[in-house]
Amino acid sequence: MTVREIKPAVDTRALLAGAQFADAFCIEIGDRDLDARAAAERMMARQPRWAEALLWLRNFLVAPLGLKTSGATQGVPRDMIGIFPVVSETPDRLIAGFNDRHLDFRVVVDVTAPGEARQVTATTVIKTHNRLGRTYLAVIMPFHRLIVPALLRQVTV
Numbered sequence: 001m002t003v004r005e006i007k008p009a010v011d012t013r014a015l016l017a018g019a020q021f022a023d024a025f026c027i028e029i030g031d032r033d034l035d036a037r038a039a040a041e042r043m044m045a046r047q048p049r050w051a052e053a054l055l056w057l058r059n060f061l062v063a064p065l066g067l068k069t070s071g072a073t074q075g076v077p078r079d080m081i082g083i084f085p086v087v088s089e090t091p092d093r094l095i096a097g098f099n100d101r102h103l104d105f106r107v108v109v110d111v112t113a114p115g116e117a118r119q120v121t122a123t124t125v126i127k128t129h130n131r132l133g134r135t136y137l138a139v140i141m142p143f144h145r146l147i148v149p150a151l152l153r154q155v156t157v
Helices: 036-044 049-065 131-156
Strands: 003-006 021-029 084-089 093-099 103-111 118-128
Touching (some): 021 131, 036 103, 036 131, 103 131
């Protein structure tokens, strides 16, 4: 299955006002019963080992800066997809993400209506708050562009 980069089809202003970055990747699948939660769970169930190593390194480097590390939750446990808190959910769309000092981000998993073939789209929307956020985004972007398609390929498994 081929992952394609597409123009984001979400209203970024409504999703994350002031966002400076958005991208989207999609894949077609044959599973006509798949909903957005199941697609997101398949994406986040496991990461390629190289992505896990990068996440460990990221957590190690940002913890001294006071930034959230993966799995960090405050207060009452929330509904989670992988390491991300769920913000909202319908059968066709799941939105996850959180706000931090350096940036706010959302990942949107959309699944087209049932039909012959379905399309699963992962859209990332980011709003940076300061120089640290802009630097962080610049550093992770090459990895983001590899990780999201790798995670999307897991939807077909």
